Each structure stands twice: as C-alpha cells, then as structure tokens.
Amino acid sequence: xxxxxxxxxxxxxxxxxxxxxxxxxxxxxxxxxxxxxxxxxxxxxxxxxxxxxxxxxxxxxxxxxxxxxxxxxxxxxxxxxxxxxxxxxxxxxxxxxxxxxxxxxxxxxxxxxxxxxxxxxxxxxxxxxxxxxxxxxxxxxxxxxxxxxxxxxxxxxxxxxxxxxxxxxxxxxxxxxxxxxxxxxxxxxxxxxxxxxxxxxxxxxxxxxxxxxxxxxxxxxxxxxxxxxxxxxxxxxxxxxxxxxxxxxxxxxxxxxxxxxxxxxxxxxxxxxxxxxxxxxxxxxxxxxxxxxxxxxx
Amino acid sequence: xxxxxxxxxxxxxxxxxxxxxxxxxxxxxxxxxxxxxxxxxxxxxxxxxxxxxxxxxxxxxxxxxxxxxxxxxxxxxxxxxxxxxxxxxxxxxxxxxxxxxxxxxxxxxxxxxxxxxxxxxxxxxxxxxxxxxxxxxxxxxxxxxxxxxxxxxxxxxxxxxxxxxxxxxxxxxxxxxxxxxxxxxxxxxxxxxxxxxxxxxxxxxxxxxxxxxxxxxxxxxxxxxxxxxxxxxxxxxxxxxxxxxxxxxxxxxxxxxxxxxxxxxxxxxxxxxxxxxxxxxxxxxxxxxxxxx
Numbered sequence: 195x196x197x198x199x200x201x202x203x204x205x206x207x208x209x210x211x212x213x214x215x216x217x218x219x220x221x222x223x224x225x226x227x228x229x230x231x232x233x234x235x236x237x238x239x240x241x242x243x244x245x246x247x248x249x250x251x252x253x254x255x256x257x258x259x260x261x262x263x264x265x266x267x268x269x270x271x272x273x274x275x276x277x278x279x280x281x282x283x284x285x286x287x288x289x290x291x292x293x294x295x296x297x298x299x300x301x302x303x304x305x306x307x308x309x310x311x312x313x314x315x316x317x318x319x320x321x322x323x324x325x326x327x328x329x330x331x332x333x334x335x336x337x338x339x340x341x342x343x344x345x346x347x348x349x350x351x352x353x354x355x356x357x358x359x360x361x362x363x364x365x366x367x368x369x370x371x372x373x374x375x376x377x378x379x380x381x382x383x384x385x386x387x388x389x390x391x392x393x394x395x396x397x398x399x400x401x402x403x404x405x406x407x408x409x410x411x412x413x414x415x416x417x418x419x420x421x422x423x424x425x426x427x428x429x430x431x432x433x434x435x436x437x438x439x440x441x442x443x444x445x446x447x448x449x450x451x452x453x454x455x456x457x458x459x460x461x462x463x464x465x466x467x468x469x470x471x472x473x474x475x476x477x478x479x480x481x482x483x484x485x486x487x488x489x490x491x492x
Numbered sequence: 493x494x495x496x497x498x499x500x501x502x503x504x505x506x507x508x509x510x511x512x513x514x515x516x517x518x519x520x521x522x523x524x525x526x527x528x529x530x531x532x533x534x535x536x537x538x539x540x541x542x543x544x545x546x547x548x549x550x551x552x553x554x555x556x557x558x559x560x561x562x563x564x565x566x567x568x569x570x571x572x573x574x575x576x577x578x579x580x581x582x583x584x585x586x587x588x589x590x591x592x593x594x595x596x597x598x599x600x601x602x603x604x605x606x607x608x609x610x611x612x613x614x615x616x617x618x619x620x621x622x623x624x625x626x627x628x629x630x631x632x633x634x635x636x637x638x639x640x641x642x643x644x645x646x647x648x649x650x651x652x653x654x655x656x657x658x659x660x661x662x663x664x665x666x667x668x669x670x671x672x673x674x675x676x677x678x679x680x681x682x683x684x685x686x687x688x689x690x691x692x693x694x695x696x697x698x699x700x701x702x703x704x705x706x707x708x709x710x711x712x713x714x715x716x717x718x719x720x721x722x723x724x725x726x727x728x729x730x731x732x733x734x735x736x737x738x739x740x741x742x743x744x745x746x747x748x749x750x751x752x753x754x755x756x757x758x759x760x761x762x763x764x765x766x767x768x769x770x771x772x773x774x775x776x777x778x779x780x781x782x783x784x785x
Contacts, residue, residue, distance in 0.1 A: 216589075216590065219586040220592075222582065223587060223590065226601055226660075227601055230604050230660075231600065233619060234615075236618060252624020253624070277512075302510045306512075309507035310506045313503070314497050315505075317596045321508055328515050331768075332767070334721060334763075335764050335767065336522040337760075338526070338743070339757070340518060340522040343525065344518075358514060358518065359518040361676055362515045364511070382497070386498075392503055393503070394501055417605075420608070423725075428748065433720070438600050438720075443726065445614070467613050468608060472607075472621075473603050476603060476606040480599065481785055487665060
C-alpha cells in the first residue's frame with residue numbers, strides 16, 4: 195500500500211528535475227557549439243579588419259569592412275604567399291583533387307567490389323587479401339618511398355601523381371563489398387533468368403540501387419581528398435599546382451618570416467575558403483554523410 | 493560464399509585490374525621499398541647505398557631522441573584520444589536527450605569534421621599567437637605566460653587542444669548514432685529499473701555504447717598517430733629540433749629534410765608493425781563484439 199501512495203507523489207519531482215537538467219543539457223550543448231565555432235569567428239573577424247590593426251591589437255570584437263577587399267586580393271592577386279599563384283588557381287586545384295579522388299575511388303572501388311562479390315574467381319581470396327591489406331597501412335607510414343616511386347615515374351607536379359597514389363587504399367572497395375553483399379541474391383537470379391549479362395546487371399540494377407551509398411561515399415571521399423595535406427606538400431613544388439590546403443603551409447611560412455606587415459586578412463580569407471566547400475557539403479548532405487560514415491564501420 | 497554469380501572469366505579480371513595495378517604500384521612497391529631501404533645506409537649525396545643489416549634499427553633503439561619522440565607520441569595519443577572521446581560522449585549524450593533544437597545542435601557540433609588538420613593548426617596559430625592570441629590573453633589573465641613554439645610544454649598543449657577540437661565531431665557523430673540505435677524498449681526498461689540518470693547511464697547506456705567506443709578508440713589512436721601531421725606541421729614548423737613531435741612527423745623530418753632514407757625507412761617499418769598490431773587487436777575485439785549485440 196505504501197508503494198501506491200509513493201507512486202502518486204513521484205510525478206512532481208521528475209518534472210521539476212527535468213526542467214533543470216534540460217537547462218544544463220542546453221547549456222552544455224551551446225558551450226560546445228560555441229567552442230567549435232569560435233576559431234572560425236576569429237578568422238572572419240581578422241579577415242575583415244585592416245592588417246595593421248590585427249598586427250597591433252590582435253583579433254577585436256567588431257567586424258571591419260575589409261572583407262571584400264581581402265577576398266579580392268586573396269582570390270585574384272598574385273603576390274605575397276605564393277608567387278605567381280592566386281587563390282583562384284589553388285581553389286581549382288583543390289577542386290580537381292577532391293573530385294578526381296572521390297570519383298576515381300568510387301569507380302575503381304565499385305568495379306573491384308563487383309568483381310569480388312559477383313564472380314567466381316579462382317584467385318578471389320588472394321585478390322581480396324591483396325586489396326584489403328591496404329586498409330592497414332596509411333599513406334603516412336610509407337610516405338617517403340611513395341614519393342621516390344612517384345618521382346621515378348615522372349609524376350611530380352602532375353594531377354595524376356597528386357591523385358592516383360592517394361587512391362591506393364581500399365576503403366571504398368571494402369565499403370561497396372559490404373553493401374553488395376547485402377543486396378538480395380534473388381535479384382541476380384532474376385536478372386540472369388531475364389537474360390541480363392553481368393555488364394547490364396551492374397549498370398541497370400546495381401548502380402541505381404547503390405545511389406545513396408555512392409552519394410555518401412562521394413561526400414566522405416571529396417572531403418578527404420580536398421583536405422589532403424602531406425601528400426600534396428611533397429608532390430607539388432610548382433606553385434601552379436598548389437591546393438588551398440597545401441597553400442596553408444606557405445602562408446604560415448610567410449607570416450612567420452616576413453618583416454613587413456603580415457597579411458593576416460588575405461591569409462585568413464584563404465583559410466576560410468579552404469574550409470568552406472567541404473563544410474558546406476557536409477552540412478547540406480548531412481544525413482547521407484552521417485549514414486555513410488557510421489555504416490562504414492560494419 | 494554462397495553468392496549466385498556470373499561465370500565470365502575475363503570480365504572480373506578486367507574489373508580488378510585498375511584497383512590491383514594502383515595498389516601494386518603505389519602500395520606494395522613503396523611498402524617493400526621501405527622495408528628494403530631500412531637495411532641500407534643511403535649516401536647523402538646520392539652515390540649509392542651500402543647494406544648495413546639491422547644497423548638502422550639498432551641505432552633507433554639507442555637513440556635518445558627517438559625515445560623522447562616515442563614517449564611524447566604515447567602521451568600525446570593518450571591525451572588526444574581520452575579528451576576527444578570523453579567530450580564527444582558528453583555532447584552526444586546531451587544531444588540525444590534534448591528534444592528542442594536537436595538537429596541544429598547536431599549540425600553545429602559536427603561541421604568541424606570537414607576542416608583540414610593543417611587549417612585547424614593555422615587557426616591554432618592565430619588563437620595562440622604569442623602577442624595577441626585570444627587564448628594567449630585568456631591564459632595571461634590567469635598568470636600563465638603562454639609561449640607557443642618557444643616553450644615545449646605550451647606547444648604540446650596547443651597541439652593537444654587543436655587536435656582534440658578537430659576530432660570531437662567525428663566521435664560525436666558516431667556516439668550519437670550509437671545512442672540513437674539503442675531500442676526504445678531498452679530505454680524504457682532502464683527508466684523503470686533505475687531512477688537516477690547517472691545510474692542509468694553507467695549501467696545501461698555506457699555498456700551498450702562499448703562496441704562503438706571500442707571502434708572509436710582505434711580510430712582515435714590512428715588519428716592521433718597519423719592524421720595530426722597537418723596540425724603539428726603548422727604549429728611547430730621551422731623551429732629548433734627540441735619541439736614536441738610525433739613519430740610520423742619524425743619519419744618525415746628525418747627522411748625528407750634530413751635525407752636519412754635508411755633511418756626514416758626503419759622508422760616507417762616500426763610504425764607499420766605498430767599499425768598492424770593495432771589492427772590485429774581490433775579484429776580480435778570485433779569478433780568478440782558479436783557477443784554484445
């Protein structure tokens with residue numbers, strides 16, 4: 195009986211507690227969001243302020259009116275950070291790297307995964323291990339020999355040398371293999387009964403089925419490619435081949451080295467432009483991206 | 493594999509050729525080259541090489557510098573992994589709980605995923621600027637004269653902060669999706685059984701998140717070891733050698749700047765073995781993971 199009287203009294207307490215804990219939850223989340231956003235805010239502020247002010251007082255509290263001026267200088271004028279190079283040409287190179295990497299990886303990965311899942315191959319197990327061992331060793335640990343070999347092949351300062359060695363890991367292949375295996379087997383049988391060959395089945399059935407997966411992979415791979423740093427730093431010595439992210443290194447060198455007023459405005463505009471496209475893609479295609487990312491671990 | 497398949501003989505080979513040729517040229521060849529070079533001493537002026545056996549490895553083992561970098565890497569990895577996992581878990585639990593604005597919070601907390609590590613490092617340079625960096629000034633108010641690039645501890649501190657900032661979103665995404673996949677019935681049962689929220693968290697939610705957490709542990713260790721390169725390169729660049737750096741950064745410094753191909757390759761091989769050990773460990777645990785679910 196005592197239990198019953200207790201249970202009628204309880205609803206009041208959780209409701210009050212609920213309010214306070216919700217407030218705390220929101221406070222924690224807002225603090226987190228602000229910490230995440232703060233550096234970008236500082237970048238924007240300095241990008242809109244005259245360099246002299248930044249140099250004297252550091253980032254201030256108010257936005258200035260120099261943003262469009264700094265943007266114009268950063269994108270279209272060739273001086274300071276990278277000789278004959280403009281922000282626009284770095285942007286172009288970043289785009290080529292991001293797109294080339296994403297498309298190359300998806301196409302090659304899908305082809306290989308298709309071969310592994312849908313064909314009876316004598317050396318299938320061997321090919322599987324050959325391919326999936328590459329998941330174990332990131333480029334960073336074999337960076338120097340990779341550089342030597344790319345140099346031997348005469349691929350320094352080329353888009354091929356920039357993109358292809360980065361594709362040499364099987365993340366996309368692994369991902370598509372998992373996905374293809376989850377496609378019902380009846381589909382292949384039905385297609386075969388209807389007289390569809392392997393090529394027709396791949397293009398007319400499997401590729402349309404994989405659309406969401408392809409989109410998710412594309413976002414992840416584009417961001418990964420765009421953000422590459424170490425490999426482009428080693429492989430591109432010609433300023434015309436710099437990507438935005440690789441250009442950051444040059445910016446740091448110039449800002450630390452020079453005796454003149456450091457061009458923080460221009461530098462920060464470039465850093466913001468290096469960040470915006472991948473961030474925009476991740477935000478706009480959030481649900482695909484999250485799905486692709488969290489399902490890749492299975 | 494009980495897959496119904498196609499019987500074509502040449503098509504699968506054709507499909508595999510691009511992938512296989514790329515990994516043979518740009519993966520197996522470099523990896524083999526690294527192993528081979530680790531047994532040789534390279535002439536710094538490019539006049540051939542001499543076989544020295546395990547000398548590159550033994551000089552690594554004797555090197556006080558290498559030991560120092562190894563120690564730092566361990567501390568750095570532990571700190572980055574711990575803080576980025578703990579903060580992300582806190583944020584994910586809160587984001588999973590709130591009803592209002594849940595989607596906005598998710599966006600606001602995950603976008604940093606797409607920021608390149610060197611750009612994050614560059615932002616760190618601005619925030620920790622020796623003279624006027626906002627964070628330098630903040631620390632100054634508490635009497636801490638923060639000195640990036642000049643002070644070993646301060647530089648290491650900045651490296652950890654920037655690396656954690658960059659990694660929290662990834663963990664957040666995984667934890668949140670892990671939390672959201674906990675069935676409603678389990679939550680309700682927990683709610684009936686356990687009145688205190690923290691009790692529910694540690695007794696029910698935390699164990700259910702363990703597989704995600706373990707997977708993330710490996711991801712984070714790999715991140716701290718390899719992907720922080722860009723952060724480190726922008727934060728410590730061009731400074732005297734006694735700055736903090738990780739093993740991967742040393743491979744690059746010794747090989748690319750110091751022209752010590754043999755020593756750098758030996759370091760690469762050591763790192764390869766380390767990653768292999770990690771992966772084997774991971775696979776072992778993933779097998780066990782089936783018991784959880």
